[in-house]
Amino acid sequence: MMIVLNNKGGAGKTTTTANISAQLAAALHSAGSAKRVLAIDLDPQGNLGLDLGHQGKPGDDEGQSVIDVVEGTGSLHIIRDVRPQLDVVPGGKILKRITASMIGTRSIDPRREVLLSLAQALADVAPVYEWILIDCPPNLADLQHLAAVAAEYVLIPVCFDQGAIQGLEGVSEVFEVATRLNPALTPLGVLLFGFDRQHLRKVRDDDGEVIGVKEIGFLAKKRREIAEVLGDSGIPIFQTVITRAVNVADQCRKHGRVFAELADLTAGPDWKTHAKQHQLTLSSESAETSAIEMEEATAEIIKRALELEAEAYA
Numbered sequence: 185m186m187i188v189l190n191n192k193g194g195a196g197k198t199t200t201t202a203n204i205s206a207q208l209a210a211a212l213h214s215a216g217s218a219k220r221v222l223a224i225d226l227d228p229q230g231n232l233g234l235d236l237g238h239q240g241k242p243g244d245d246e247g248q249s250v251i252d253v254v255e256g257t258g259s260l261h262i263i264r265d266v267r268p269q270l271d272v273v274p275g276g277k278i279l280k281r282i283t284a285s286m287i288g289t290r291s292i293d294p295r296r297e298v299l300l301s302l303a304q305a306l307a308d309v310a311p312v313y314e315w316i317l318i319d320c321p322p323n324l325a326d327l328q329h330l331a332a333v334a335a336e337y338v339l340i341p342v343c344f345d346q347g348a349i350q351g352l353e354g355v356s357e358v359f360e361v362a363t364r365l366n367p368a369l370t371p372l373g374v375l376l377f378g379f380d381r382q383h384l385r386k387v388r389d390d391d392g393e394v395i396g397v398k399e400i401g402f403l404a405k406k407r408r409e410i411a412e413v414l415g416d417s418g419i420p421i422f423q424t425v426i427t428r429a430v431n432v433a434d435q436c437r438k439h440g441r442v443f444a445e446l447a448d449l450t451a452g453p454d455w456k457t458h459a460k461q462h463q464l465t466l467s468s469e470s471a472e473t474s475a476i477e478m479e480e481a482t483a484e485i486i487k488r489a490l491e492l493e494a495e496a497y498a
Contacts, residue, residue: 191354237440246276
């Protein structure tokens with residue numbers, strides 16, 4: 185189980201959660217596995233519902249079931265099969281009702297039961313799921329603590345502005361609180377998100393074949409800055425960079441599709457018909473690039489999680 189966390193808004197948390205969840209579910213489906221993926225929206229903005237296309241549709245309770253779990257009056261409401269083998273616990277504006285008085289961030293012991301409520305609710309459904317991902321809100325410590333107490337791993341997207349790097353400090357504060365009840369909580373790593381593609385230069389061999397990419401300019405500088413902030417923490421920065429593609433992101437959210445699904449629409453000879461039907465205004469190349477980047481990032485992230493899991497059981 186992983187949470188996607190940064191105290192800065194716009195760092196790519198929701199996009200990352202939606203795309204990784206959809207990719208993992210698609211992989212399970214293709215492999216013929218009976219296991220499933222669960223994506224949980226703990227953000228009052230409820231944008232995970234836009235990215236996956238379930239916002240405002242039957243079953244979208246805008247976070248009410250999470251409130252019920254915290255108050256001890258009900259269980260999690262799960263929307264089944266927003267994609268094959270992908271389920272969702274919806275979020276939304278009702279989550280604003282979760283306050284410090286409910287969670288008790290300053291004094292752990294009196295609120296231990298409340299802080300553990302989501303973890304206990306997820307333990308009841310966990311056997312069905314291969315992966316559980318939680319999209320955390322920025323700057324809402326109460327919801328962040330609730331998620332972190334339930335999780336095994338933390339994925340930290342960081343975008344190009346200084347605020348997102350400073351948001352790493354907020355992540356450390358969440359760790360400090362959550363690990364009192366969940367000492368096994370482990371950082372997976374930092375995912376660089378929303379950087380310009382012009383800062384990635386193709387590296388070619390003597391025959392002109394592309395054999396890799398080299399980070400230059402602003403991107404290389406930011407990677408160094410983040411590494412300095414992380415220091416000797418042992419938290420890695422993933423090699424894959426999710427580059428900025430504003431039009432792709434806008435069309436994904438507008439049509440409730442993840443990168444790979446949008447790329448599929450743009451592929452093939454019927455693209456112009458698809459574009460007209462779905463009111464899409466982007467090139468097939470840009471959508472495919474975003475999909476490939478997210479696929480590579482997902483592979484890195486899951487590899488790291490499996491390595492940590494193997495170490496824990498060694």
